[in-house]
Amino acid sequence: MSNHSLSLKLLALFAVSLVLIALGCFFGSTGVNWNFTEVDPIILYEIRLPRSIGAYLAGALLGLAGAIAQGLFRNPLADPYLLGSASGALLGVGIILCLSYAGEDSLTTLIGMNGGAFAGALLGVLAALLLAGGYKSSLRLLLSGVVIGVIFSAANALLTFVRPDLYQSLQSFMLGNTSLINWNATVLMALALCLCVPITLLLSPVLSALSLGENTARTLGLPLDLLRLLLIGVLALATGFAVAQTGLIAFVGLAAPHLVRHLSGGRQRTQLLLSTISGGILLLGSDLLAKSIFAPLEIPVGIVTAVLGGGYLLFLLRRGQIGIRK
Amino acid sequence: MKILDLKVYRGPCEVISNLTIDIPKGKWTSIVGPNGAGKSSLLQGIADILPITGSITINNVNLQDVDRKARAKTIAWLAQNNDAAEEFSELTVYDTVMLGRIPHQGWLHLPSSLDHEVVQESLFKTHTQSLASRFLHELSGGEKQRVLLARLLAVQADILLMDEPLANLDPPHQADWLIWQKELLAQGKTIVTVLHEIQYALKADHLVMIRQGKLHFEGASQDLATHEALVTLFEGRIRLEKLGNDWVCLPA
Numbered sequence: 001m002s003n004h005s006l007s008l009k010l011l012a013l014f015a016v017s018l019v020l021i022a023l024g025c026f027f028g029s030t031g032v033n034w035n036f037t038e039v040d041p042i043i044l045y046e047i048r049l050p051r052s053i054g055a056y057l058a059g060a061l062l063g064l065a066g067a068i069a070q071g072l073f074r075n076p077l078a079d080p081y082l083l084g085s086a087s088g089a090l091l092g093v094g095i096i097l098c099l100s101y102a103g104e105d106s107l108t109t110l111i112g113m114n115g116g117a118f119a120g121a122l123l124g125v126l127a128a129l130l131l132a133g134g135y136k137s138s139l140r141l142l143l144s145g146v147v148i149g150v151i152f153s154a155a156n157a158l159l160t161f162v163r164p165d166l167y168q169s170l171q172s173f174m175l176g177n178t179s180l181i182n183w184n185a186t187v188l189m190a191l192a193l194c195l196c197v198p199i200t201l202l203l204s205p206v207l208s209a210l211s212l213g214e215n216t217a218r219t220l221g222l223p224l225d226l227l228r229l230l231l232i233g234v235l236a237l238a239t240g241f242a243v244a245q246t247g248l249i250a251f252v253g254l255a256a257p258h259l260v261r262h263l264s265g266g267r268q269r270t271q272l273l274l275s276t277i278s279g280g281i282l283l284l285g286s287d288l289l290a291k292s293i294f295a296p297l298e299i300p301v302g303i304v305t306a307v308l309g310g311g312y313l314l315f316l317l318r319r320g321q322i323g324i325r326k
Numbered sequence: 327m328k329i330l331d332l333k334v335y336r337g338p339c340e341v342i343s344n345l346t347i348d349i350p351k352g353k354w355t356s357i358v359g360p361n362g363a364g365k366s367s368l369l370q371g372i373a374d375i376l377p378i379t380g381s382i383t384i385n386n387v388n389l390q391d392v393d394r395k396a397r398a399k400t401i402a403w404l405a406q407n408n409d410a411a412e413e414f415s416e417l418t419v420y421d422t423v424m425l426g427r428i429p430h431q432g433w434l435h436l437p438s439s440l441d442h443e444v445v446q447e448s449l450f451k452t453h454t455q456s457l458a459s460r461f462l463h464e465l466s467g468g469e470k471q472r473v474l475l476a477r478l479l480a481v482q483a484d485i486l487l488m489d490e491p492l493a494n495l496d497p498p499h500q501a502d503w504l505i506w507q508k509e510l511l512a513q514g515k516t517i518v519t520v521l522h523e524i525q526y527a528l529k530a531d532h533l534v535m536i537r538q539g540k541l542h543f544e545g546a547s548q549d550l551a552t553h554e555a556l557v558t559l560f561e562g563r564i565r566l567e568k569l570g571n572d573w574v575c576l577p578a
Contacts, residue, residue, distance in 0.1 A: 202433075202434070204435075205428060205431075205435040208417065208421065208425060209425055209428060211416065211417050212405075212417070212422065212425060212474075212477075213405055215370065215373075215375045215403070215405055216403070216405050216425075218373075218374065218375050219373050219374065219375065219398060219401070219402065219403040220398055220425065220426075220428040220429055221394045221395040221396075221397065221398025221399070221428065221429040222394075222428065223394065261416065264416075265418065266416045266417045266418040266421055266461055267418075267421060271416070
């Protein structure tokens with residue numbers, strides 16, 4: 001693929017992203033208002049704009065994490081949700097919430113929640129790898145991820161017994177919700193994305209090399225184990241920071257890389273970049289749907305992504321584009 | 327390349343035991359043996375894929391003292407086709423061959439004009455230029471094998487290790503492969519192959535026979551003693567006959 005063609009694709013996807021962010025500013029609980037001047041500036045600048053940008057950034061982080069997971073484990077079904085890292089992140093958030101004072105909304109709590117989510121995501125993916133005895137069997141890895149997800153969800157449920165006052169907050173995180181994203185959360189996700197994208201692009205040759213098989217990659221002079229560990233770290237960071245702001249959002253990480261696979265021309269760097277952007281588009285688009293399907297009532301965005309992403313996954317399985325190697 | 331008291335491990339199992347052989351520089355050495363003898367494991371031990379004890383020295387330098395990148399530039403390895411043909415490979419042929427240039431690239435891994443030149447040359451030599459923009463998973467077994475050979479050539483290593491390079495190649499491309507071998511040898515490359523096709527193995531300069539992880543025999547491929555050892559290696563179930571200038575292997 002020529003640089004010119006890649007630039008055009010990037011430009012088109014950025015244009016779609018900007019349109020969706022703008023649409024996010026029109027859509028709200030007060031209905032659709034196409035005239036900006038009639039919208040309360042506080043609602044526009046303090047609620048809708050950070051939510052739109054934040055939802056986009058959370059989707060971008062999940063899209064990137066999905067592309068890393070699929071390349072790293074050479075598994076078309078790998079994503080933060082199915083690998084156990086998203087539920088690990090959620091458990092991290094839950095523990096930090098339990099340890100903090102109820103209702104406290106300080107920057108320290110926000111940073112603590114993000115740190116907890118990162119640690120939880122890392123723990124989740126490492127536990128799934130440990131349980132699967134490595135990453136060589138796709139089926140074992142996915143089953144381990146599901147088992148870890150169930151165990152972590154049970155632990156989260158237990159937290160609501162310890163702190164019943166947090167039931168609603170935890171429930172909101174479990175269903176996936178973008179309505180609580182503020183400027184602080186948006187800035188944190190932007191920082192995480194600015195850190196994760198360049199590191200991943202830098203480490204992407206290892207993903208290309210791995211697609212020829214573990215053994216061939218070993219003979220290419222790359223410090224494979226170190227690079228793989230760094231990529232797992234980036235995967236956990238991206239997942240953790242997205243989950244800490246929005247809760248569990250299923251299938252964005254899985255579907256985003258598949259949506260752009262035919263556009264990337266098989267180049268890992270392009271695939272990673274396009275997956276990031278398509279993740280943002282997917283989540284923000286779903287958020288707009290979540291706000292408008294039953295307006296003025298709003299449903300958690302996680303439900304919309306689960307329905308859309310799950311349907312897409314079934315479609316791919318039906319078309320035979322996804323095979324599972326035992 | 328001198329291999330001294332080499333042991334290769336696959337998990338807890340010792341698959342190659344106390345092997346001491348000389349791989350002549352600038353020559354073609356072929357490793358043969360029955361299934362499960364440890365031929366591929368030996369190649370993987372040399373390629374730093376499987377853990378080893380003992381020593382492998384090239385020009386009196388122990389390979390274990392050489393850094394990873396320099397080693398990758400010196401020794402290139404071609405996997406058995408079924409190892410490399412990953413189901414979930416989204417690479418194009420051109421990018422697959424470009425992977426061979428990784429040991430030569432800087433930390434940003436941005437291909438230089440020399441990298442592009444070498445890739446084009448490797449594609450040309452293996453008759454795969456017309457496949458350059460195709461995806462690896464779209465190719466037939468034989469086409470894929472030629473692309474993987476091009477990837478091997480793109481490393482421009484002095485020592486080429488090939489594990490069953492003829493697998494999936496049709497007779498004309500097997501003949502092409504022999505021509506490439508001769509070209510590579512003329513360039514001073516050292517070639518080590520694992521081959522099941524005994525008639526091709528007999529075209530090598532040097533034969534190393536492995537049985538149950540141990541050295542059975544080594545010698546020049548045209549020597550009568552080597553031929554006798556080969557028949558013994560396969561428990562008398564093969565015979566070798568001269569056909570023109572070549573030796574062919576037939577069932578006994």
